[in-house]
Amino acid sequence: MNADPVAIARDLLRCPSVTPEEGGALAYLHGLLAKAGFSVHRMTFAEPGTAPIENLFARIGASAPNLMFAGHTDVVPPGDEKAWRHPPFAGALDGGMLYGRGAVDMKGGIACFVAAALDYLAANGGAPKQGSISLLITGDEESVAVNGTIKLLQWAAERGEKFDHCVLGEPSNQETFGDTIKAGRRGSLNGTLIVHGRQGHVAYPDRFDNPIRGLVPLIAALQTPLDEGSEQFDPSNLEFTSVDVGNPTVNLVPAEARARFNIRFNDRHSQAALRALIEQRARTASAGRIRYSFDWQPSNADVFVTKPGPFTDLAASAIAEVTGVKPKLSTAGGTSDARFIKDYCPVLEFGLVGQTMRAVDERVPVADLLALTAVYRRIIEKYFG
Ligand SMILES: [Zn+2]
Numbered sequence: 001m002n003a004d005p006v007a008i009a010r011d012l013l014r015c016p017s018v019t020p021e022e023g024g025a026l027a028y029l030h031g032l033l034a035k036a037g038f039s040v041h042r043m044t045f046a047e048p049g050t051a052p053i054e055n056l057f058a059r060i061g062a063s064a065p066n067l068m069f070a071g072h073t074d075v076v077p078p079g080d081e082k083a084w085r086h087p088p089f090a091g092a093l094d095g096g097m098l099y100g101r102g103a104v105d106m107k108g109g110i111a112c113f114v115a116a117a118l119d120y121l122a123a124n125g126g127a128p129k130q131g132s133i134s135l136l137i138t139g140d141e142e143s144v145a146v147n148g149t150i151k152l153l154q155w156a157a158e159r160g161e162k163f164d165h166c167v168l169g170e171p172s173n174q175e176t177f178g179d180t181i182k183a184g185r186r187g188s189l190n191g192t193l194i195v196h197g198r199q200g201h202v203a204y205p206d207r208f209d210n211p212i213r214g215l216v217p218l219i220a221a222l223q224t225p226l227d228e229g230s231e232q233f234d235p236s237n238l239e240f241t242s243v244d245v246g247n248p249t250v251n252l253v254p255a256e257a258r259a260r261f262n263i264r265f266n267d268r269h270s271q272a273a274l275r276a277l278i279e280q281r282a283r284t285a286s287a288g289r290i291r292y293s294f295d296w297q298p299s300n301a302d303v304f305v306t307k308p309g310p311f312t313d314l315a316a317s318a319i320a321e322v323t324g325v326k327p328k329l330s331t332a333g334g335t336s337d338a339r340f341i342k343d344y345c346p347v348l349e350f351g352l353v354g355q356t357m358r359a360v361d362e363r364v365p366v367a368d369l370l371a372l373t374a375v376y377r378r379i380i381e382k383y384f385g
Helices: 005-013 025-035 107-123 149-158 211-222 271-286 310-323 366-383
Strands: 039-045 053-060 066-072 097-099 132-138 165-168 180-182 187-196 237-244 256-265 292-296 328-330 347-349 363-365
Touching (some): 005 097, 005 366, 025 039, 025 132, 066 107, 097 366, 107 132, 187 211, 187 271, 211 271, 256 271, 310 347
Parallel strands (some): 066 132, 180 328
Antiparallel strands (some): 097 363, 187 256, 187 292
């Protein structure tokens, strides 16, 4: 191996890149990739009300197919640093483990695909045999994700960049390295149901209209199943997360009652169709007798799914060759930047084991970094034949 993924991961972990700080992580990758012959672009995106964010795009090769590796260098805050066995931004090696915030989510993953790409290039005289390798690395994944991958992809498309397939290096494995490829993730939508009534003294029922009486049947109606799942997904789920009246007075009926909910939805729904379905159910349940409204939060968390086929087979066989285990294709878990990438090319997620992500003492076995680099190296080799 020409490039050492452990050294790259350690150097990245020493950059304190808590969103929205770049922390030196992209500057470090810029230097490494430029030296290997990549053309590297650093793009800062901003929007009113959000912090400006630095991003990086790098490509080597000019022809198709263009294989993209994607990831984020930003990390969630470390919390109480004194609770850590080793400082969260020291990149300490101890007992075969590399410690630090972002070790698995996902500086470790980035180190592995960078090392794999550099090794492939070195083995082929410094350039791809055919096709291109692109790296899309954002500093805005862990927070609101508006100045990162979504804008970086738009920028790349405007330059005429075309992508054929993408591997997103998020920690995808559940228990042991190689057990899971993520070939889809559910979408997420937040809403509030508001029932409107009339305030009044609890002793005079003819003078008030209690919104809580209306809220109960509407909540019941919205909790009926949304679907029975799909080929690759479990059933969608609507879950109420809060019911709020905010009434400190014992003898007063409030004017309004609210219930907040989140929906995790599969590929049977679009956001618009889902909103229409929920509103239809409320209409039916209210039968014209309950005054209510919905407040939907804007969401950029659409569902993504990649059907099993040659690309997932290629990744699965690369993993099996390195680990001896055939990974399963999963669509469980929260959202990721794959929701944006899927609009440009098929995408799958494969990275480290997710167990210590966001936890105190986030850490990765050195053996897993070496295995993941070997998997990415096999994927590149197979992809370009
Ligand atoms: Zn992540």
